[in-house]
Amino acid sequence: xxxxxxxxxxxxxxxxxxxxxxxxxxxxxxxxxxxxxxxxxxxxxxxxxxxxxxxxxxxxxxxxxxxxxxxxxxxxxxxxxxxxxxxxxxxxxxxxxxxxxxxxxxxxxxxxxxxxxxxxxxxxxxxxxxxxxxxxxxxxxxxxxxxxxxxxxxxxxxxxxxxxxxxxxxxxxxxxxxxxxxxxxxxxxxxxxxxxxxxxxxx
Amino acid sequence: xxxxxxxxxxxxxxxxxxxxxxxxxxxxxxxxxxxxxxxxxxxxxxxxxxxxxxxxxxxxxxxxxxxxxxxxxxxxxxxxxxxxxxxxxxxxxxxxxxxxxxxxxxxxxxxxxxxxxxxxxxxxxxxxxxxxxxxxxxxxxxxxxxxxxxxxxxxxxxxxxxxxxxxxxxxxxxxxxxxxxxxxxxxxxxxxxxxxxxxxxxx
DNA sequence: GAGCCAAACGGACCGCGGTCCGTTTTCATT
DNA sequence: AATGAAAACGGACCGCGGTCCGTTTGGCTC
Numbered sequence: 001x002x003x004x005x006x007x008x009x010x011x012x013x014x015x016x017x018x019x020x021x022x023x024x025x026x027x028x029x030x031x032x033x034x035x036x037x038x039x040x041x042x043x044x045x046x047x048x049x050x051x052x053x054x055x056x057x058x059x060x061x062x063x064x065x066x067x068x069x070x071x072x073x074x075x076x077x078x079x080x081x082x083x084x085x086x087x088x089x090x091x092x093x094x095x096x097x098x099x100x101x102x103x104x105x106x107x108x109x110x111x112x113x114x115x116x117x118x119x120x121x122x123x124x125x126x127x128x129x130x131x132x133x134x135x136x137x138x139x140x141x142x143x144x145x146x147x148x149x150x151x152x153x154x155x156x157x158x159x160x161x162x163x164x165x166x167x168x169x170x171x172x173x174x175x176x177x178x179x180x181x182x183x184x185x186x187x188x189x190x191x192x193x194x195x196x197x198x199x200x201x202x203x
Numbered sequence: 204x205x206x207x208x209x210x211x212x213x214x215x216x217x218x219x220x221x222x223x224x225x226x227x228x229x230x231x232x233x234x235x236x237x238x239x240x241x242x243x244x245x246x247x248x249x250x251x252x253x254x255x256x257x258x259x260x261x262x263x264x265x266x267x268x269x270x271x272x273x274x275x276x277x278x279x280x281x282x283x284x285x286x287x288x289x290x291x292x293x294x295x296x297x298x299x300x301x302x303x304x305x306x307x308x309x310x311x312x313x314x315x316x317x318x319x320x321x322x323x324x325x326x327x328x329x330x331x332x333x334x335x336x337x338x339x340x341x342x343x344x345x346x347x348x349x350x351x352x353x354x355x356x357x358x359x360x361x362x363x364x365x366x367x368x369x370x371x372x373x374x375x376x377x378x379x380x381x382x383x384x385x386x387x388x389x390x391x392x393x394x395x396x397x398x399x400x401x402x403x404x405x406x
Numbered sequence: 407g408a409g410c411c412a413a414a415c416g417g418a419c420c421g422c423g424g425t426c427c428g429t430t431t432t433c434a435t436t
Numbered sequence: 437a438a439t440g441a442a443a444a445c446g447g448a449c450c451g452c453g454g455t456c457c458g459t460t461t462g463g464c465t466c
Contacts, residue, residue, distance in 0.1 A: 017432060017443060045423065055446030057425085066423065125371070134375065156390030159376060163366035168328070172337065173362060187359030194397050220462060223414060248453065258416030260455085269453065 024062050026052040031073050040118045045069070071126035074119045081112050082136055098147035099198055105144070106188045109137065109165050110181070120167050137162055148196050157195055164188060227265050229255040234276050243321045248272070274329035277322045284315050285339055301350035302401055308347070309391045312340065312368050313384070323370050340365055351399050360398055367391060 016024070030051035034043045045066055049056045063069040090096035091104040113120065141158040150157065163169065165188070173179045192198070219227070233254035237246045248269055252259045266272040293299035294307040316323065344361040353360065366372065368391070376382045395401070 014443095019431065020444060023444085044421085046421095049446090056423095057446050058444075060424065061444070125374070135379075152393055153386070153390050155380065156376075156382070156386065157394070159372060160363070160367050160390070160394045163369070163372045164363050166366070166369075166371060168369060168371060169362060169366045171328070173359075176338075177358065179359070183356070183359065187356050187363070190355055191360070191363045191398070194400070195394070197397070217413095220413060222462070226414085247451085249451095252416090259453095260416050261414075263454065264414070 020062070023052065023054050023058055027054065027059055027062060027069075028072060028076070031069055032076065035073060035119065040070070040122045043070075043122075067122070067124040067126050070119060070123035074116060074123050077116060077119075081108070084108075085140060098144045099196070102141070102144045102148070102192055102196070103189055105140065106161075106165070106192060107185060109162075110170075110185060110188070113165060113167060113170065114181070117167060117170075134162070145196065148198070150196050161188075161192060161195060164191065223265070226255065226257050226261055230257065230262055230265060230272075231275060231279070234272055235279065238276060238322065243273070243325045246273070246325075270325070270327040270329050273322060273326035277319060277326050280319060280322075284311070287311075288343060301347045302399070305344070305347045305351070305395055305399070306392060308343065309364075309368070309395060310388060312365075313373075313388060313391070316368060316370060316373065317384070320370060320373075337365075348399065351401070353399050364391075364395060364398060367394065 027048060031043060031048050034047060034051060043066075045059050046056055048069065049059045052059075059069065063072055085092055085105065085108075087093055091100040092108050094101075096104070138155065138158045141161055142154045145154050145157060164184075170184070173184060174181070230251060234246060234251050237250060237254060246269075248262050249259055251272065252262045255262075262272065266275055288295055288308065288311075290296055294303040295311050297304075299307070341358065341361045344364055345357045348357050348360060367387075373387070376387060377384070
């Protein structure tokens with residue numbers, strides 16, 4: 001028996017072998033470096049493998065696909081953002097009233113999405129709605145809607161608020177329609193107002 | 204001079220050469236056949252070229268990319284749908300009151316999107332928001348909103364209604380969240396009601 | 407009809423994502 | 437320390453999207 005004291009602790013079905021964990025770290029690290037030094041386009045599976053000093057097959061074993069790797073890189077930045085929603089300063093974090101938190105959420109999410117735009121695009125289907133990222137946002141919005149006393153199908157209404165903040169829609173509006181970020185934001189707040197039934201705030 | 208009588212007619216800057224037009228037709232036709240006989244995945248640029256009896260380069264010359272080709276194939280079906288919105292029978296077509304037309308639009312658009320789901324995915328960025336498809340839908344919704352007397356930033360509100368009907372969002376909701384189509388539809392109608400300020404209809 | 411040029415053609419070629427399989431490493435057991 | 441099997445590794449290999457460039461063709465002019 002390896003370590004009786006650790007057995008009862010939740011180490012899940014099967015832990016990761018030492019070399020595997022080491023390589024995962026090295027790869028993730030190499031990928032992040034490549035992204036920030038040469039841009040997403042330069043992040044080739046072979047390049048990452050080489051930079052991490054492992055074989056190409058290993059990259060795929062660890063991350064399944066290029067999209068998977070990108071999602072993993074993205075997840076890194078995403079986690080920090082989630083933390084600021086959960087426990088950062090108000091109005092984004094807890095403390096402010098739900099309506100203000102909702103507005104702050106919209107603005108923050110829009111900005112964050114735009115900052116990581118090409119990473120999200122490269123992460124494809126795993127980009128937004130990856131288990132982590134999307135469902136966290138959906139849950140948060142659902143909670144805020146509940147706190148605002150909104151009634152209806154909250155998961156669906158949450159989606160209605162999140163959908164216009166997704167990359168494909170933003171790309172369309174910013175690049176084809178020629179709307180600017182300010183306008184999108186104002187539009188989103190109006191949408192939030194209509195969905196929540198919030199009366200137009202002061203002034 | 205080729206044909207003085209035709210000259211004044213708008214033949215645009217430069218017309219397409221005869222062989223080019225012939226090949227475009229053959230390619231589009233071959234692509235459509237491949238799609239319906241073997242599914243989108245089997246539609247390889249080389250396969251299409253071979254099926255149409257032309258070289259691979261020609262496919263790219265005509266459609267730029269695989270996504271472009273897919274968008275062209277999609278456009279074919281899409282046009283029929285647009286026609287039924289413009290001049291089909293009510294409530295989707297003209298004749299019904301705007302609110303009923305909006306509801307019919309939502310349902311119809313959702314169905315149509317799901318039917319062509321994998322084609323749309325394969326068409327990538329050109330899938331939905333291709334010049335034709337997306338902006339037509341946006342325009343139509345804008346008109347209906349205007350007819351309903353909705354005030355606000357109509358182009359933005361129209362997007363808010365269309366975004367939840369886009370493939371990435373639908374995929375998420377249907378496949379990850381496990382919502383069914385009925386629920387999505389009901390949710391969309393509720394959203395439309397909130398956005399337009401429509402009071403809950405009869406009964 | 408002959409001649410000319412822009413446009414179109416075709417297929418060899420390239421790079422990258424993804425797979426496969428023979429070899430190496432880890433680690434629990436004794 | 438020795439052992440054995442599961443897991444991980446690595447890189448040759450494959451298929452497809454996309455490009456390039458030498459060749460062919462269409463259609464206008466004279």
